[in-house]
Amino acid sequence: MKIAFVGKGGSGKTTLSALFIRHLAASGAPVVAVDADINQHLGAALGLDEEVAVGLPAMGARLPLIKDYLRGSNQRIASAATMIKTTPPGEGSRLLRVGENNPVYDACARPVELDGGDARLMVTGPFTEADLGVSCYHSKTGAVELCLNHLVDGRSEYVVVDMTAGSDSFASGMFTRFDMTFLVAEPTRKGVSVYRQYKDYARDFDVALKVVGNKVQGQDDIDFLRAEVGDDLLVTVGHSDWVRAMEKGRPPRFEHLEDANRRSLSALQAAADATYELRDWERYTRQMVHFHLKNANSWGNERTGADLAAQIDPGFVLGEGLVATA
């Protein structure tokens, strides 16, 4: 299951991603955690020391390796250099699985010990000005999008992405790559404005979007969010002393998280799990082709000097039944 946490800066994306990752890992499920946020804080929120967190291998710096591995023996992709972030898999491509070992995880993922379980952590690496352009060839999140487009994930295994709701994710199609998107919103007008924008983009692409109210202090906050986002409001989370203690560098054990917040995390998992029945790999593949053509026409063909539409394998549908090519 592919799950994104998005929202306004400072809303609590990283905090809630990290809590959700801990919750999943504690249940024994395989979890890949991905930090694709502009501010790279997921490692620290998962309890890594600052020196360890900044020393994590950056996916953005390992794009050639990622592309070469995923390209495999796909005849439609002439070289890693002509593979852009939206290049879809086809016959001969290598696919990724959540729980396996593969060269992409070897290069980019590191295990993180959590109470009662563990997770693999991957980080895009810090963003620079040049990464924030709409059609950026070297965009850091491009590495994540490529991996998501080559991932065949099943029930009860999770990829959780902490990401920014920026123009880059809308232009590339990244925002359509998830089974469930949790939009973290504080009960403020700014908090819900990001929701409106996301909802607008999501409308035409069957994106499952739910709002998680954060830093909610009382009934008035809940009423406000309900009035602004209606039934899209899934749960609300209040101030957490557990989170605050962790921020002070004194992390309590995860089983001591407040009951109300634990129930909220269970509700998030239930909502994400429920989308499994709605999965449609054909639609998923069609959308990746749609965004690939869009990116090819707007900048990719010109930048690579190739006709990137030819990378599309018309007979290929991504899906769990596919056997990864060695």
Ligand SMILES: Nc1ncnc2c1ncn2[C@@H]1O[C@H](COP(=O)(O)OP(=O)(O)OP(=O)(O)O)[C@@H](O)[C@H]1O
């Ligand atoms: N429910 C909560 N209880 C206590 N503190 C919280 C809660 N949610 C968020 N915070 C605190 O608010 C601050 C911002 O949260 P966080 O870093 O998760 O937001 P973000 O959306 O990831 O921000 P950025 O856009 O900078 O990446 C952090 O100091 C975090 O610990």
Ligand SMILES: [Mg+2]
């Ligand atoms: Mg963050």
